[in-house]
Amino acid sequence: METLSYQDVNHHVINRCKSGDNRAQYELYKLYSKAMFNVSMRITNDYAEAEDVLQEAFISAFKNLHSYKAEASFGSWLKKIVVNAAINAVRKRRAELVPMDERTAGEIADEVYDDDTDWQVEKVRRGIQKLPDGYRVVLSLYLLEGYDHAEIGEILGISESTSKSQYSRAKKKLIEIMQEPMLVA
Structure with a gap:
């Protein structure tokens, strides 16, 4: 062949x-x-x-x-x-x-955005940063890197269904985070 x-x-x-x-x-x-x-x-x-x-x-x-x-x-x-x-x-x-939030909390500078679109993108980016590691990794691999759940499962050593449930939980958690008021300096 x-x-x-x-x-x-x-x-x-x-x-x-x-x-x-x-x-x-x-x-x-x-x-x-x-x-x-x-x-x-x-x-x-x-x-x-x-x-x-x-x-x-x-x-x-x-x-x-x-x-x-x-x-x-x-x-x-x-x-x-x-x-x-x-x-x-x-x-x-x-x-x-070492909890992720403690390591990066002081490192993220608050920025004021004139354009509403930039503000929304920044809010999503910060929301993703606040996700627990497992949720953020699965969400990033699926949404941003284009891997499917079978590939994510193989990469992370988890089942495809675990990847799907982590992704679903990550989306729900991200929505919760997005509904929190965003502080700007």
């Missing part, structure tokens, strides 16, 4: 990376770092931790670049690495029993 491969638009840079070209690694980093940081940030909900996850994910990707078989885009392959690294960071944090 013939396997189909995906021709990535950056295949020339990827091939140079595979041959050990450090400049090509930097090019790949520049191409994907912003998007991958955003993925990491949505899952970890902590800027410094998201930066650490990003660095660890790129190191892992470069070490394991030989396993990239071009069956999908490099970006989707890298995104899986980032998602797994971010989830591991959240799990590690949970094991250390």
Whole structure:
């Protein structure tokens, strides 16, 4: 049986990376770092931790670049690495029993928005940040990263039905949070 491969638009840079070209690694980093940081940030909900996850994910990707078989885009392959690294960071944090709200409460600056749309987007973003880790991770993976519940279950080591119920509970909790008045400075 013939396997189909995906021709990535950056295949020339990827091939140079595979041959050990450090400049090509930097090019790949520049191409994907912003998007991958955003993925990491949505899952970890902590800027410094998201930066650490990003660095660890790129190191892992470069070490394991030989396993990239071009069956999908490099970006989707890298995104899986980032998602797994971010989830591991959240799990590690949970094991250390450090509540998320206490770590980030002083770090979030209140901003006043002139445009009502910006204000609503900010309210949703802050609401998602206030969700418990489990709810936020499932909601982010489903709504923002585009994974289905079967994939989320596989990534998190939970059943598909658990992913669905976590998502449902996350939506309900987010609605509750959204109904709370938002304080602005």
